[in-house]
Amino acid sequence: MKKKTKITTLLIFFLFLTFPPLPLAQTSSGEAELIESIRKKVEEKIEEKTEISQKQxxxxxxxxxxxxxxxxxxxxxxxxxxxxxxxxxxxxxxxxxxxxxxxxxxxxxxxxxxxxxxxxxxxxxxxxxxSQPKQDNRIAVMGRIKNLERTQFDLEPLRNSQSWQVILTPKTIINQNDAGEIQELEPESLAEDSLLIIIGLSEEKNQISAKTIRIVTLPSPIPESEEAGKETETEN
Amino acid sequence: MRKEVVVAIALGFILGLVITFSIWTANKAIQEKPAPTPSESLPSPIEATPTPISPASLLQVLAPENYFISDQEKIKITGSTEPGTTVVVLFEEGESILEADETGDFEITIDLIGGANRITIKAFSPDGREDEKTLNLIYSTAEI
Missing domain, CATH: 2.40.50.140 (Nucleic acid-binding proteins)
Known part of the structure; x- marks a missing residue:
């Protein structure tokens, strides 16, 4: 009788051992559910955010x-x-x-x-x-000075072929950015081939009455000797 | 050896086999489940459509957005271009010329007029390239 009990106990023990694989098998479906719930939450969040951004x-x-x-x-x-x-x-x-x-x-x-x-x-x-806003005739153009005269010059763009006749008026402001500081200049500062950006009124074709002229100063390239000096310093 | 012991050993062996088979099957099921592809792993109810930026584009206005309604008279315009580029801003009551910083960023605070404001922003690179953007902004203190 005792032996039969032992055998039964042993059988029950082994039967219990068969259960662990079941939860393992369920893990995969549990993961799927988890992924699905995260997906839904993310979708809801995105929809919510989209609705807010769309209703700006x-x-x-x-x-x-x-x-x-x-x-x-x-x-x-x-x-x-x-x-x-x-x-x-x-x-x-x-x-x-x-x-x-x-x-x-x-x-x-x-x-x-x-x-x-x-x-x-x-x-x-x-x-x-x-009331309907007035037409804005202001334009901004960039180019180099050609045929400079006392109160006008031609502005030759760097890339396209359309050139402008620029009229200087007593109200025209001429300036230059000097290391972050804007310096006001006299009309005499304008020179042939200077690179300019001009804001002005264009009421006639290809003609600008200049309001503001900015003389563009390009960063000067570092002289070769100076560069060589820097390299030497670095090497030392 | 008693008959009962032999039976117990046999049953134990069979149960052992059953357990091993169960574990093996479960592991196989987990491993065979296909890994989610990148498109599956991220939900995509809305397809992201990045703003197309033309390679030739010299100017990007970052803020404010077009058709923005401001309840403040002053508004900061920020943008991005190339270092060394000059930016011209034409607004309703004036105009301004500024240079982009060494990273190509620029910002300017301008005054708005009540109602409709059309702002033109134009960038000029030293090599003669140009780009222009228009911002339509509204200044209103009315409750919307």
Missing amino acids: KRGFFGQVSDLFNQTIVLETDQGKKTAKIDQETILIGANRQKIKFEDLEIDNYLITMGYSQSADQLETNRVVVI
Whole structure:
């Protein structure tokens, strides 16, 4: 009887030993579940962040090209933009009075402010009618002085072929960046072949009335003898 | 040797084999599970689309973003170009010329006018290359 008990105990012991592989086999499915839950959490986080970034406060401005179904289509300098309005959108007229969507007209110049859903679409909270901005005739060009005269010279660009006739006025500011400090200079400082950046008004083709002239000083290359000296110093 | 002992040894041997087989099968199952590929390991509900930067691009405006609404009159514009490049900023009430630092970075604080502001930023490299970006910004203190 005792021996039978021993055998039974032994059998039960061996049977228990068969269980450890089962949890091991489950580990793989457990890992999959863990990966899946992490994946879902990451997806949720990304969706959340995307929603926030997509709904950033943004504004468009441009000329109304179309009006329909509480939607304003604006022609901007960077393409067509759509602004959707709803009952809560505040619309302000040119005289700062509150207006309705029906009061808007094609060719009105507007600022629309709200939250952007995409680069070209806006959920609009505020619309303001403004007067159309004046055309900005300012340009900035770079080139070398040619045919220098007292009140004008030609500016020859470094890369393209279009040259400019530059007119100097009594208000023209001429300056130079001298080691981080801007030094104002007289018109006499201008010299043939000087490299310039000019900001001016271009009201006539190929002509600039100069507002600001910056004389560009290129970093001078290190003389060979000096370089050799440096190398010698390093070697020593 | 008694008959019971022989039976016990035989049963023990069989059980041992069963256990060994179970462990071997479990290990094999774990090892054979394919490792997640890089595309599987990272969730990609949205495909990342890096801003295409043209190799010829000389100028990058880092901040603010286009169509940003500022509730402050002053705004800092930061960007990146090549060292030695001169940057011209044309804003509604003025213009400014500045040089990029030795790493090619630049920054300038400008004044905005109420409402629409069109800012033109132009970079000129010493070898004659040019690049231009336009920023449309709005200055408004109204609650949006």
